[in-house]
Amino acid sequence: MLFVVLSGFITALFAPALVRVADRHAGLALATLPASLFVWFLTLLPEVNQAPIRSVHEWVPSLGIQLSFWLDGLSLLMALLITGIGTLIFIYAGTYLKGHQDLGRFFVFLLSFMAAMLGLVLSDNLISLFVFWELTSITSFMLIGFSHTDANARRCAMQGLYVTVGGGLVLMAGFIVFASMGGSYELSELLQDGDLIRDHGLYTLALLLILCGAFTKSAQFPFHFWLPNAMAAPTPVSAYLHSATMVKAGIYLLARLNPGFGGTELWTLMLCGAGGITMLMGIFLAARHTGIKKVLAYSTIMALGTLTMLIGIGSDTAIIAAMTFLLAHSLYKGALFMIAGIIDHEAGSKDFATIEGLRHVMPLTALAAGLAALSLAGVFPFFGFVAKELLFESSLGSASTILMSVTVMAAILVVAVACLVGIKPWFGRVASSPKAAHEAPLGLLLGPALLAILSLVFGLQSSLVSTGLIDSAASAVAGSALQAKLALWHGVNTALMISLVSLIVGYVLYRQLDRFRAWTNISDRISNYGPEAAFDRFMEALVQLSKALTSFLQNGYLRFYLITILCTMLALVGSVFVLRDITVINFAITDLLLHEAAILLVLVMSVATAVFSRSRLASVAALGAIGFTVALLYVLFSAPDVSITQILVETLTVILLVLVLYKLPAYLTLSPTKVRIRDAVIALLTGLTMTLLILATTATRHYDSITDWFIEASVPLGEGRNIVNVILVDFRAFDTLGEIFVLTLAAIGVFAMIRFRSEDRKA
């Protein structure tokens, strides 16, 4: 199974070369991969019906990450959709994008997407599932932004990525919490005992985090807005990713987790709530739009909401309904998207206002569109009808008036939308479309036609899919064996009545669609404050905040940086002083000698001169005085070598400063008094801290210094009587080694600073 997943990635590597070689037939050639995978999965059907297939490949076992795959009914249904529709999409795309300069790249990402999607639905390991989850987001990003020179495409691609990856990050946290609840990263192990999960203290947290991921991916309210925008992608991408497969990843995840997480009040509330809102809102917006892809996108949102709601209801019927609806939707919506692409490709328009009467020029396309639309509307005997009946039954079964009424309203609107796509472009006079429309070539027609026909076939012969496929998927979702008895005719029952009413009302609504749009235009204003606007504002605000924060923090003023650092230091050190109640005890001045005090006095006054002098040369001279007094201190406290070094260094420093200073202007008092007072306060506090630290430290000597060893070892081991020098060149020669490299570096730096430029000037 690993190979099955990887095959897509591997093929992707060769796609550009293949496109160069196979040229127009690249799509067809590449379609053989999903096709053969489809067949392979199909052959596994009987086996999976007996028992799920599992295969494990180690990846990062220490982190519990492995490439473990789990093929049960649910994964198989998804895998078949991915490969099956994938096959058609590859063929379609090969024709649709024929001769496009970036076709090679397109197939790279499409193949990668397919592989990632397969990996996602097959993964048993939470983390490998997450890995593939994120890969679908990235490939989706690359595909939405396929027309990358178009600013809108870029914007939409980014929006989609931010929403899905943002949700993905939360999902990862959710997975980690989930795994910590069950002590494993394998879904098959985690889901064995649902009660354990539901009763766990972290249940709510894990659920909310995971739902966040699933809802963003599957465009549930309030994260739905990225999906219509994703229609900036080429139509094959919309058909495949943003309708049939990727957006269902979230649904897949909910379904997958149902045995563990499902059935609680929170679960039902969240899923039905979000699903219901999404469903109604999606189809409402679909009916209000006039762009064919937008309409389809919003109706996809409606479908995703429906699926979520069904999983949320969680009854056996609901689960069977969900699986049926999943399949049905993939078929007709895939077909409709591809047809939208054909219209765009052949007639050059995506707007219902400018396309009419196309059945005359493209009858086959029209036929396929009609079939798919009928399935969408849920008209007898299409597969969509079967699904819709089950949907009504489930929502009746939930005994919730709200759900029921929402479902009915949605169903009515769906009919109107179905009419819009099934009737509007095809009937009436031939409009003057931007391009002279022709019937689509076979490569474009094959996919929609086949899917449309299947919509009919599965409706008429629902046993083809009900046993083996849908019931085993539903069993996997329910966590117990379910029998899906799909039938066209259940007899006259409430569901059928509702269905009938919705068809009629829906058609009427279609006839009044313009008026409906006019009535409901208040919603446009609402949507200005909707989630998309909120998201955009959020991102905008984030950037504004960043700019404000950064221009406050990284403002270019060195002294601000230094003050921040110093204040941090003062605050932290001060708080330890206070918290640990450090009392300074070393306050002996009895051993004071007058001349030492005089030297210190001169030192301090020289320091003051260096600071407060209005002449910088006076400051430098004061530095010299500091140097001599410090050297004297070193002498008085028995450090002749240090003293010598100090004097020499100080002399050289003064020379250096003098060499440099003559070019610089005289001091100016640059800071206002207030600033100087503030700085002085900080400076004094720093000085005070250091004084206290010295006094505190010398009062708390915990250990004697190792220095005695050096004194004893100097002559016998170090062969020298100047202990300091022996330490420098022998005991701690490595310090000295570093030190001479510092000097070297400083010299190179100075050299480079001065010379590099002077040669520039020459040039």
Place this chain on the structure above:
Amino acid sequence: MLTLMAISIGCLYAAATYMILRRSIVKLVIGLVLLSNAANLLIFTVAGMTRKAPPIIPDGMMLPDGPVADPLAQALILTAIVIGFGVLAFAVVLIHRAYEVVQADDMDQMKDTDT
């Protein structure tokens, strides 16, 4: 003595801090000189101050005649002084070059790189 020394070192730190907070790059460098002096003296003081006993062993002896000042601390300070000098030399030339390119001794005119 220790107390006075500690206070003096505190003054050095305070002065250094005050100077590096100034806008003038020359003052900045003077602050750096003070800072390195302060740190060196701090090590010297904290390691313990011994009068009249340099850590040099008389000729022909194996050990000094009596306790001597801490040679390890002195070696550390020596290293620190020389490193400080290297760094300072660099800093001095840096302000010289900075002045040449910016034509001002004012840090406030050197904030364009950040913003």
Place this chain on the structure above:
Amino acid sequence: MMNKPSLILRTTGFFLMPLLFLFSIFLFLRGHNESGGGFIAGLVASAAVALHLFFSGIASAKRLLGFDPRDLMGAGLLISLASGFISMIYGKALFTAVWGTVNLPILGKVKIGTPLLFDLGVYFVVIGAVLGILLSLAEAEE
């Protein structure tokens, strides 16, 4: 500018400079036993060249030096590093001191060892580095 440094400075400088060099070597040689050593000696030697720089200009100082400070630094660094490797020949850890006694014609038995070699490297590097800095700066001045 200071085209002709004062005659008095120049003449005294010519006398003082070798004195400083002499003093530097004196400090270097006794460093292991008395105050002095590579650093201090190197700084004094640099002071000698700085003096030369002051009384007779860069060109002359460079001529006096006869080599580029970078060469001196490089050589010093290599000497110091090499002194650390000598112990490897004797199968001891890096930077282990190796001492030996040599009979020199006038001075008699003299103990020499790798720490002194190390110190020599330090001496060279300090001279090279300080001079590199001073000469560059002086050059920029003109």
Place this chain on the structure above:
Amino acid sequence: MISSAVSISYFLISLALLIIFIRLVLGPTLPDRVVALELMATLTLAFIGIYSIDSGKDHFLDVGLVIALTSFLAAIGFARYLEKRGSSDVD
């Protein structure tokens, strides 16, 4: 006897140090400060002389040697500055 002489000497040198420090602060011109600084070096030297009598350790004279030989370099540096800069910035 020596010790009281040493004490008096310490006192006198400290006094001198404080006095010359006033000149260092007052200036008014750069060379005045340099002169003060030079004297400070000399005073340091004197301090070292007294201290080496006081401590009985002659190692400190090495410090004195270095001061005696190198302190004038700073003065030469300052003088160079003065000649380059002229009277424009001498305080």
Place this chain on the structure above:
Amino acid sequence: MNCFSWNLILALIWVAISGTLTGSNLVLGFVVGYAILGVALRHVPEFARYVRRVPKVALFIGFFIRELIMSNLKVAYDVLTPKDYMHPGVIAVPLEAKTDAEITIVANLISMTPGTLSLDVSTDRQVIYIHVMYLDDRDAVQRHIKYFESRVLEILR
């Protein structure tokens, strides 16, 4: 200086044969060597001059120290008393010294006596400009400096 080197070599040989390298022994060697030179090579003009010069150096050092102390006291008086006695000025004194070394030594010695301070030598080396603290009588001061210079040159030449 050749003769001085000779004297030094003799001193070193003295140290070598006596086998004790101490300062005092070296000084002793120098004195012995000087005596030998003074007796043995008194007919060689060069050595004769050398032998004559050494005591002059000693005398000059004495003169210089006296000068140093006297004029220091003069300045001291001026410093310690509130009234100002000084009458400073810069004067140009013609130079007899010719070589760089001569000029420098003269100038530095002038600088080292209180009350006079060599400012600079004219580019043509004809005069030396001296800052004088007690310039009551310009000619007297100049005479004094000329005398001082002649004593220095006497040793140097």
Place this chain on the structure above:
Amino acid sequence: MWTDIVVSTLLITGCLFMVLAALGALRMPDLPMRMHATTKAGALGVGLIMLAVSLHYAQAAVTAKALSIILFILLTAPVAAHVIARAAYVAGIPLWHKIRFDELKGRYDPKTSHLKSPDQDNH
């Protein structure tokens, strides 16, 4: 005993000269006169103290060091004084207003750093 007296005397005298130098530097009205005080008194003071040191120790090595210090001071102090005084003069730092003569005035050309002697005044 005698050594102690001599040493003490030398020490205190030396220090007195140092104080004198400091006072002179503080009290004198212009730069050259301050230098008259510091350079010489300082050198003399240090010289005396170093003599005291060498007498106190009465060891060749110490004496050599002490005398070397005196020698170095005698060598460097006048040069330093000369260089500063010259530079200050050249830089135009004013002399005391009661100055008697200034025979250097107007004879120095800062551009070429040429210093004329009085004989050259005509050309």
Place this chain on the structure above:
Amino acid sequence: MRPEIALPILVPLIAGALSLLCWRSISAQRVIGVIGSIAMLVAAGVLLHHVWHDGILVLQLGSWQAPFGISLVADLLAAIMVTLTGIVSVCTALYSLATINRDYTHYGYYPLMFLLLAGVNGAFLTGDIFNLYVWFEVMLVASFALLILGGERKQMEGAIKYVTINLLSSALFLTAIGLLYGMMGTLNMADLGQKVSQVEDNGILEIVAVLFLITFGIKAGAFPLFFWLPASYHTPKVAVSALFAGLLTKVGVYVMYRVFTVIFPISSTGIIEPLLLWMAGATMLVGVLGAAAQFEFRRILSFHIISQIGYMIMGLALLTPLALIGGIFYIIHHIIVKANLFLISGLVFRLKGSHDLSQLGGLYRSHPGLAILFLIPALSLAGLPPLSGFFAKFTIIRAGIEVDAWWLVGVALFVGFLTLYSMIKIWVEVFWKEQTPEAAASLEPRPGPHTGLMVLSISLMAAMTVAIGLGAEPVYLLAEAAALQLLNPQAYIQAVLGVQP
């Protein structure tokens, strides 16, 4: 008697000294540049190999027993860091052949580079706190000089801030060392660790620990101490930026890991743990927000260094084995990724002549290979799977969740999101967007020799990023072993002091 411990320091020192001696010959320096860095990598690899097999290795320099002499200690973390230095240096050396011209070479680029590396490796390997200061300074002065090489105005401005703040940090470090020495009388880190653990009332020691935290926080670029970094990292040559970005801040982090496990174990110093936690969170957040505000390639990357440092500190602050593993994994991942991103910015500069996102564009069309090479480290930095950054982030976040550090996990996730935002911004602006005609007209490519070498070094690092992701297990095991060593400071102390503590 294990010279291989010192070789990662000595090899670059020798190479630096040699290339300094060869200042007259450009080509000789280049040869030394490549051979030296390869030799360093080999030395580091050998060391890692030995440490992996033999445990913590100790070299008592000069044969002076610890704590008297200076000990070099190579535990796994140190060996890993040294190896990473080797990797980065080889790639930068190759890259430098293409971008560092005669002038830069003549004025000391190669000696500076090698000594920088020596300083970095010295800081990694030393077992002595004062010796650490020395190597810090080597590293610092080398970075000063590399920073100004070129002499442009922005370099000078950046360098002044960089130098001043880092010198302040050095002074604080020196102060802290002095105080510590005054109290404990020793400098050897193992000895210090042993002695500190036996001190009962350690209030002042805690202050010293705080001073260390501030010092290393400055070096690491942690909030609120990072200002020097964004002020300067975008100013030097790209190869230099890459070296800095890859290595310098990580030295600060490494030293935090070292000091706060061996000398001041976090658990025993009350204030350090909460401080580190807050520092981690704030650093992540402020850094990433800083990046979001930028529109210049290298500035964005610079701010991201800061935010990523936050994750590494988080690994230390949580102090569970998993957290430390995550932190170490993060360091490994980040060094390679961040250096690579800087190198890529240089290649983009060569192709288009600008670092300004608004001026750039169109590279996806013209250089698809480069686009892929950018995406790999960029997405890895954002923590997207299956690249190296994902595992790093995953481990740390998992560690955070396991100890219920919810706010920190929340911040980490949010920062991951914003990291993606910035990387995508670069992607969209530099690669997807078309260059505006005005920009295309005003900019000129900066053609130079050996562009192939630039691509080679970028590809090598990208390959490593992918390899660390796909082959995360061995890297994880390495990080795990290193983390376990860190958590058992007694073993470190025993190895250095050679006695049962």
